[in-house]
Amino acid sequence: MTTLTADVDLNVFRRYAGLSLPRHVSYPMPTWWHNLDTDEALAMHRDSDEQNPGYDLSLYLHIPFCESLCKFCACNKVIQRKNSAGAAERTERYVKALQHEVRRLAGTVNTDRPMRQIHYGGGSPTYLSIDQLQRLHGTVVDAFNLTPDAEVAMEVDPRTVSDEKLACLRELGFTRLSMGVQDFHEEVQTHVRRVQPLDMVEHVVTTCRELGFESLNFDLIYGMPYQTADTMRDTLEQVIALAPDRIAYYHYAQIPEKIATQRGMDYTKLPSSEAKLDMFLVGLEMFEQAGYDFVGLDHFAKPAESLAQSAEDGTLQRNFQGMTTGGGLRLLGAGVSSITHLLDVGFLQNIKDTNEYIAAMERDDSVIERGKRFTFDDRVRQMVINQLYCTAKIIPAFVEAQFDICFTEFFARELDIMKTLEDDGLVTADEDGTVSVTRPVGRVLVRNVAAVFDGYLDPEAYRKGEQAYFSVNA
Ligand SMILES: C[S@@+](CC[C@H](N)C(=O)[O-])C[C@H]1O[C@@H](n2cnc3c(N)ncnc32)[C@H](O)[C@@H]1O
Numbered sequence: 001m002t003t004l005t006a007d008v009d010l011n012v013f014r015r016y017a018g019l020s021l022p023r024h025v026s027y028p029m030p031t032w033w034h035n036l037d038t039d040e041a042l043a044m045h046r047d048s049d050e051q052n053p054g055y056d057l058s059l060y061l062h063i064p065f066c067e068s069l070c071k072f073c074a075c076n077k078v079i080q081r082k083n084s085a086g087a088a089e090r091t092e093r094y095v096k097a098l099q100h101e102v103r104r105l106a107g108t109v110n111t112d113r114p115m116r117q118i119h120y121g122g123g124s125p126t127y128l129s130i131d132q133l134q135r136l137h138g139t140v141v142d143a144f145n146l147t148p149d150a151e152v153a154m155e156v157d158p159r160t161v162s163d164e165k166l167a168c169l170r171e172l173g174f175t176r177l178s179m180g181v182q183d184f185h186e187e188v189q190t191h192v193r194r195v196q197p198l199d200m201v202e203h204v205v206t207t208c209r210e211l212g213f214e215s216l217n218f219d220l221i222y223g224m225p226y227q228t229a230d231t232m233r234d235t236l237e238q239v240i241a242l243a244p245d246r247i248a249y250y251h252y253a254q255i256p257e258k259i260a261t262q263r264g265m266d267y268t269k270l271p272s273s274e275a276k277l278d279m280f281l282v283g284l285e286m287f288e289q290a291g292y293d294f295v296g297l298d299h300f301a302k303p304a305e306s307l308a309q310s311a312e313d314g315t316l317q318r319n320f321q322g323m324t325t326g327g328g329l330r331l332l333g334a335g336v337s338s339i340t341h342l343l344d345v346g347f348l349q350n351i352k353d354t355n356e357y358i359a360a361m362e363r364d365d366s367v368i369e370r371g372k373r374f375t376f377d378d379r380v381r382q383m384v385i386n387q388l389y390c391t392a393k394i395i396p397a398f399v400e401a402q403f404d405i406c407f408t409e410f411f412a413r414e415l416d417i418m419k420t421l422e423d424d425g426l427v428t429a430d431e432d433g434t435v436s437v438t439r440p441v442g443r444v445l446v447r448n449v450a451a452v453f454d455g456y457l458d459p460e461a462y463r464k465g466e467q468a469y470f471s472v473n474a
């Protein structure tokens with residue numbers, strides 16, 4: 001156990017931890033979205049234009065393909081060995097479908113508006129060949145008004161990216177890369193089928209630095225089989241020595257009832273919730289000692305990094321990419337399962353099946369499957385939940401400035417529940433409705449605090465396991 005664990009009342013922690021509460025990468029959660037037709041989707045775009053004519057843009061592109069399966073993976077991916085029958089043809093059709101969708105999306109917005117952020121996620125976008133990456137990104141650049149200082153990012157699998165591909169990304173103007181590192185411990189890597197030795201990651205990091213990428217992110221996961229606080233400490237020492245600019249320190253999301261491949265995990269080797277708390281606190285201690293700022297639920301960033309800056313200036317936003325600096329941007333999603341976030345209006349999501357997506361694009365049909373138009377209540381709660389995750393605070397004046405409500409009246413029931421959470425040490429709550437999440441315990445259990453403000457959950461969900469749920473898309 002760490003010295004930090006000694007600061008946490010384990011009885012309180014046990015009562016709250018372990019519930020499958022949403023992580024709120026979106027609010028309302030996808031569970032509450034519904035089927036939408038094209039007319040409704042277009043109407044939402046138009047409403048967004050009217051309500052927010054001065055919008056700036058961001059774009060997310062999803063590439064689902066991966067060479068091999070990592071057992072823990074909860075992402076929307078398609079495992080496709082490069083030399084398997086039909087793989088090359090399907091990949092090429094997918095790239096063309098995506099190019100078509102990018103052009104079509106450009107038709108739904110004013111393309112004179114500045115495009116400030118582009119993120120390619122997956123799956124593994126680096127699965128694509130250099131030629132495919134060049135063509136796809138060329139289409140994006142032609143379709144939108146990319147600003148000279150735009151953040152252009154890609155998720156990179158260090159096992160399959162070559163030096164040539166990294167150089168190609170740099171030439172295309174990519175500024176940020178995010179790497180799946182997960183864990184350096186050999187036993188863990190073998191068990192989860194994600195074997196990538198330290199020197200492999202070190203080589204990619206060195207190459208990225210030589211090529212001049214502005215920022216590197218590492219994804220790590222704690223809470224998987226065979227991980228302990230000691231193995232994590234070793235991994236984190238190696239991570240810190242490589243000095244990434246950002247770190248996503250994810251809690252392992254285990255949903256075998258929805259992700260069949262997770263059923264192959266050895267559940268007898270899963271750490272207990274106290275051991276996971278210990279792992280999180282080891283991370284918090286080591287990252288902060290190494291000079292990283294703790295930004296929200298599971299992200300750390302060097303103080304000069306835009307994520308840390310964004311936490312300071314209040315533009316940090318929680319969304320499907322984790323924490324992003326893109327608060328206030330209209331997010332367009334392209335590709336299978338991608339999500340469009342029309343500010344103040346709602347979410348739209350594409351179909352999740354890759355073959356169906358390709359076929360629909362080839363027919364020039366709609367690929368939007370579902371979405372959610374925000375109610376007034378959704379927007380108020382969205383702002384509060386975002387504040388909790390991104391700043392560990394609710395400041396009623398900010399909410400009242402945006403919406404014509406009296407905060408303490410609107411949230412009378414929730415603020416009453418805050419008194420219980422205050423007694424248990426998760427928050428401090430003032431008479432005017434200001435709520436501050438404590439650290440470390442409140443920060444670790446911030447999902448329990450946010451659950452109280454989620455209008456779709458029983459307000460008691462923060463402590464009732466049977467009321468809680470988890471969505472794969474969380
Ligand atoms: C799309 S993947 C990253 C890009 C690339 N495919 C790779 O693996 O290097 C995004 C990240 O989600 C995280 N992730 C995937 N499944 C997870 C799970 N079940 N629980 C927590 N994090 C998970 C991993 O850290 C992974 O790096």
Ligand code: SF4
Nearest residue numbers: 066069070073075123
């Ligand atoms: S973690 Fe990355 S490489 Fe592994 S299966 Fe998931 S998306 Fe693919």
